[in-house]
Amino acid sequence: MISKDLELKIDAFIAENKENILKDIATLIEIPSVSVDGPAEAPFGEGCKKALDAALAICEGMGMATKNYDYYAGSASIGDKEKEISIMGHLDVVPEGNGWTVDPYKMTIKDGYIYGRGVADDKGPAVLGLYAMKYLKENNIPLNYTYRLMLGCSEERGMGDVEIIKQREKIPTFMFTPDADFPVINGEKGIMSAEARFAHDGAHIVKFFGGSVSNMVADRCTVALKGISKENLGELCSCKFDVENCECGCLKVTAKGVGSHAAAPDGSINAIGMLCEMLSKVEALSEAERSACAKAAATLADHNGVGLGIDCEDEQSGKITHISGVAEMEENEIVLNYNIRYPVTAKGDELKARLEAYAAAHGFAGKVLSDSAPSYRSVDTKEVQALLSAYNEVTGKEAKAKVIGGGTYARNFPNAVAFGPEFPEMPNPAGEGKGGVHMADECTSIDYMMLAVKIYIVALLKLNELEL
Ligand SMILES: [Zn+2]
Structure with missing residues (x-):
């Protein structure tokens, strides 16, 4: 169990960083970044290129080491250990479509929710992963792994970024992608x-x-x-x-x-x-x-x-x-x-x-x-158990891992799962057929997002203690 002291410390960090988390998400939402075929210097188009530049600038501002894989993807890391634990999100979005009541490319805050294309899929979640790493860095936690935030640029259009990432970066010892629901998605059906x-x-x-x-x-x-x-x-x-x-x-x-x-x-x-x-x-x-x-x-x-x-x-x-x-x-x-x-x-x-x-x-x-082909990780591995217990301890639930029909980055890597940040129980203020990922008025609750950062921080602390 996480101690009361640790919990207070994490809560204080989140309270201190809340405005900046929202500001960073807003910066990324303002760059329309639908993946398209682009020239060699911007393989997924100008939008994705600009979004990656902006995201890497945010990471550098936190003192992290960044890499740009020729605009197919980018990453930010802390630590210098041989083995890596990676958090993999994406900066490309699906087209805005019709039916928005707010500007899809300007983050709107309304009644405790943020709206905009990418707030939930997946710019917002990528920023949450980044701040979980920031916690480790700021608190000088002795790192037993290198932690890398991987930022893909074409998840929504065939995952043409994955091959390049696999060529240019070592395969992480463990990876989770914040691009689905809590608790832990330990399997994805074949498609x-x-x-x-x-x-x-x-x-x-x-x-x-x-x-x-x-x-x-x-x-x-x-x-x-x-x-x-x-x-x-x-x-x-x-x-x-x-x-x-x-x-x-x-x-x-x-x-x-x-x-x-x-x-x-x-x-x-x-x-x-x-x-x-x-x-x-x-x-x-x-x-x-x-x-x-x-x-x-x-x-x-x-x-x-x-x-x-x-x-x-x-x-x-x-x-x-x-x-x-x-x-x-x-x-x-x-x-x-x-x-x-x-x-x-x-x-x-x-x-x-x-x-x-x-x-x-x-x-x-x-x-x-x-x-x-489908992908499946046993629920009994230490890594999956660490994520599950982070979720359960923070929320007080007794949730179990589940398999989904959707496809995430996790299916492309040998030891990877999807982990949050959506809470299926989160109320949807946008109404039927709206508010969700890929929909008009894509939105997410600020309180739930902060809860997700807390779960991610606890998860990284638990993973850091494991011998993988
Ligand atoms: Zn996504």
């Missing part, structure tokens, strides 16, 4: 992308497109039909569909579903599935079109793998999930893209074989496009 093609004869379906990104349940899907009138749809066309006559003479039907992240599809309604299901019952369509739509709809009748013949689950991570985020038409084929998150004990190769066999047996073409 597979697949596609299926449903051939028809193009008698009436001339266009078909749905969704916008592969890792979100499609909330809109549109079909253009020739030679079909609204009357042909009859009762099938409920208020969940928009129907309009196009200038080209086509009937345009758009299904309106409910989106969600691919890692957590419960409660979502896939617009692609809705539209295919409806079209499969339109008698005026050709037999081939109805059949293609029925087959496509069947793959989305559930989101736990049944529709693709790959249902499975395990104790550590629960059920497999699958969603379709993007649909399009190529020639006379409706093409659905699937994002699949599979349990940590499942094997990608076996799932691939099952999916392809299932597709063949059900009259469509299915293939796996990419596969990122």
Whole structure:
């Protein structure tokens, strides 16, 4: 247990540094840093370059040793030991999107919360990790490891920074990434992308497109039909569909579903599935079109793998999930893209074989496009136990580690987990569908952030005592 004295000391440090923590986060929020393809001197674009410069200047201001890996990433370290413990956050953000009530690139403080793109994912958390290291430095804690804050610049767009980091810096003895939830995320499901093609004869379906990104349940899907009138749809066309006559003479039907992240599809309604299901019952369509739509709809009748013949689950991570985020038409084929998150004990190769066999047996073409293997660390390791006890001692809880469907930097390193800083119980003042990471009005509570710094400080102190 942490002593009362130590707790008071940490609380005093946080109180003293609170304004500066917020100021540093604000500095970074003001630099829009969506990762894009850039020239050699700014491989992820000007925004990421500027954000990294600003972040490294903050670290230098604290007297830390900084490194810039040619703007793929940067780092700040304390200590000179051979073995390293690393905290890895990222400075790139997802595009702001629509629906903001405040300026996404200016940090707004309102009712104890801060708002702005990146306050929670992941500029804010990276700054919290930095201040935990500042505590060790200022208090002259004898360091048994080198501590390195690693700042990636392309986490949100394929993690093209990871390879460079692995080439230029030694693999840390242990790493945690403050880019998820508390308590400790000791496993991440496998992430597979697949596609299926449903051939028809193009008698009436001339266009078909749905969704916008592969890792979100499609909330809109549109079909253009020739030679079909609204009357042909009859009762099938409920208020969940928009129907309009196009200038080209086509009937345009758009299904309106409910989106969600691919890692957590419960409660979502896939617009692609809705539209295919409806079209499969339109008698005026050709037999081939109805059949293609029925087959496509069947793959989305559930989101736990049944529709693709790959249902499975395990104790550590629960059920497999699958969603379709993007649909399009190529020639006379409706093409659905699937994002699949599979349990940590499942094997990608076996799932691939099952999916392809299932597709063949059900009259469509299915293939796996990419596969990122799951990662899993036993909860019994000293490192995971240290993080867990830091969280539990600071919060007074008895939480257990968990596996998530999302992918973080941790899956790319041999001994790494995700650790905070989001508290699932934190109230969301932004309202339904807002306030979270990647959403409009991204926000986080200042009090909870300060609690997270405290947990990080205690965690580093505990890790420092371990022999790894
Ligand atoms: Zn992130």
